[in-house]
Amino acid sequence: MLSRVFVPLFVWGAIASSLIGCVVNPVTGKSQISLMSPEQEVATGAKNYVPAQQSQGGQYVVDPGLTTYVQQVGKKLAAVSDRPDLPYEFVVLNNDVPNAWAMPGGKLAINRGLLVYLEDEAQLAAVMGHEIVHAAARHGAQQQTQSVLMGAGVLIAGVAIAEKKPEYGALGMGALAVGSQAWQAKYGRDHELESDAVGMKYMIKAGYDPQAAVELQEIFVKLSEGRNAGFIEGLFASHPPSQERVNKNRALAAKHPGGVRNKAAFQRAMAQVNKDKKAYENYQKAQKLAGEKKYIDAMTYVEQSIAQQPKENLFWEMKGQLLLQQDKTNEAVTALNRAVDANPKYFKPYIFRGIAYNQLGKQDMAEKDLLTSTRYLPTQIAAYYLGEVNMAKGNRSQAAQYYQQAAQGGGEIGEAAKGKLGKLQ
Numbered sequence: 093m094l095s096r097v098f099v100p101l102f103v104w105g106a107i108a109s110s111l112i113g114c115v116v117n118p119v120t121g122k123s124q125i126s127l128m129s130p131e132q133e134v135a136t137g138a139k140n141y142v143p144a145q146q147s148q149g150g151q152y153v154v155d156p157g158l159t160t161y162v163q164q165v166g167k168k169l170a171a172v173s174d175r176p177d178l179p180y181e182f183v184v185l186n187n188d189v190p191n192a193w194a195m196p197g198g199k200l201a202i203n204r205g206l207l208v209y210l211e212d213e214a215q216l217a218a219v220m221g222h223e224i225v226h227a228a229a230r231h232g233a234q235q236q237t238q239s240v241l242m243g244a245g246v247l248i249a250g251v252a253i254a255e256k257k258p259e260y261g262a263l264g265m266g267a268l269a270v271g272s273q274a275w276q277a278k279y280g281r282d283h284e285l286e287s288d289a290v291g292m293k294y295m296i297k298a299g300y301d302p303q304a305a306v307e308l309q310e311i312f313v314k315l316s317e318g319r320n321a322g323f324i325e326g327l328f329a330s331h332p333p334s335q336e337r338v339n340k341n342r343a344l345a346a347k348h349p350g351g352v353r354n355k356a357a358f359q360r361a362m363a364q365v366n367k368d369k370k371a372y373e374n375y376q377k378a379q380k381l382a383g384e385k386k387y388i389d390a391m392t393y394v395e396q397s398i399a400q401q402p403k404e405n406l407f408w409e410m411k412g413q414l415l416l417q418q419d420k421t422n423e424a425v426t427a428l429n430r431a432v433d434a435n436p437k438y439f440k441p442y443i444f445r446g447i448a449y450n451q452l453g454k455q456d457m458a459e460k461d462l463l464t465s466t467r468y469l470p471t472q473i474a475a476y477y478l479g480e481v482n483m484a485k486g487n488r489s490q491a492a493q494y495y496q497q498a499a500q501g502g503g504e505i506g507e508a509a510k511g512k513l514g515k516l517q
Contacts (some may be wrong), residue, residue, distance in 0.1 A: 118174045119229035119290055128196070133230065134179060137197025141181065145201065146469035149187035150438035152204050154364060154403045159184045161361035162202060165213060166220045170198065172297040174290075175228040182220070186406060186435075188376060194223040196230070204365060204372075209311060213354035214295070214304030221291030221298075221305075222331075229286060288337055292344050301351030302344065309338045371400035375407055382410070387417050405434035409441045416448060424448045439468035447477055455481045472501030476509050483512070492516050 115130070116122070128136070145151060152158065159182075166182035178198035190206040200223050202216075210216050288309070292302045312333035359366075374393040381390035391414050397407040408431035415424035425448045431441035446461035459481045462474045479494035495516070498509035 115230070117229055119225065119286070128230075130230075133196035135197070137195040137199040137227075138179075141195060141199040143469050144193075144195065145183060145185060146439050148191075148201075148203070149185050149406070150435060150440075152184040152186040153405065153435045154368070154401065158207075158361050158365065161357075162207075162216070162220075165216055166200060166224070168298050169217060169221045169224055169294045172294050173224050173228045178227060180224070180227075188372060192219050192223055194226040196227065198224070198227045200224065200227065207362060208365060208369070209315075210308075210358070211355065212304065213358040214300045214352065215308050216358060217295050217298065217300045218291065218302075218305040218308045221294040222287045223291075224294060225287040225290045226283070229283075229290065284331060284337065285340060288341055289344060292341065292348075296348050296351065299352055301353055302341075302348050303351075304353065306338060306341045306345050309333060309341055313338060368401045368404070371397040371404065371407070374400070375404075375410065378410060378414075382414060382417075387414050390414055403434055405431045405438060405441065408434060409444065412441065412444050412448070416444060421448050421451050425452075437468065439465040439471070442468075443471065443474050443477075446474070446481075450477055450481055450484070453484075455484050459485075472498050472503075472505050475501075476505050479509065479512060488516060 162184055163182045166180065170176060170180040180198035183201050185201050185203045187203040188205040189203055190209060192202040192206055194200045202219060292305050295302050295305065313335060316333050374397045378390040378393035394407055394410050394414065398411065408427050412424045412428035412431060415427055425445060428441045428445040428448065442461040442465035446458045449458035449461060459478065462478050465474045475494045476498035479491045479498060482491035482494060492513060495509040495512045499506050499513060
């Protein structure tokens, strides 16, 4: 959440002298004030990169070759950027929402849900080039500096999950926000136009057809006019499209005709995702039905998804959640085992398996899973159930600490945690 902090005028001089430095923008060559040094940028990106991935679906693991392919394209563009020495990293996130983002220090991500709208490697390069500029031009650091100077404070990195049933909460955890949101939220018009133009320059230097950047913006404008909810929630929230961007891209592309498209290579890399399209569509239907508490109908769709692609951890995880909702705890554990096996580095199935183990009276196994989940991403619901586990084990002091953490998250789980604390006191 955003908290607004108002700073008296008489302290601005002290802030300016103690915090603000003057740095040269590596892309534009212009001097600008910044609260963050280049070294701090790299450290910030490294610290928040994994939590940001976790909060947005984790990495896509069904076909590791797709991530390898995206990394190859990203590295090709990063090598010709204005900051080629940044420790760039590129991942594909297992998220249906069309989005891509960049953190300070060159930490980038693109969602599976955006890749399905692209037609060739040049369009992928347009997305990645644009995001690389955000990192190379220090847009995240500029945004943070402007927010502080304008009294907007900083984004608190944390997760609060609250549903009517604290026992299971989180069927709607797809929109969790941690870390990356601080750097991707609502770039200004100047940053977007700069990233478009310089990103196209990187494309040209890497040998790609810049016309792909025109097509990309045309797709975005058309979808935004159609009020596509997924895009509004994802890409458009941080990268608003406009006809102005289309026109400027078209004018620049006209000066540099030609370049590769690599459509066949892109389609080969996307073959598994495209093959599994129906499975993900059924998964989205299952999510919608689950949100409406139509758990039996949701199970029908998620079973179809699993039959179509049994390697997808999200499908097994949702099956486990649905079984928990129906009090089929042992069956839920079996499904969640499959989710963990499919992607052992994703926090979410550990939470639900920990809840299931707690219900089965297996407190040691529950504690192990819940602690594992917090190592990947601390959450309110894990803190609450760690309190429950420690209460069952007679560790009242430790339970109180976990309940206190959960209470700070607010919502119904926060109220439940406060109730537990009241009884302890």
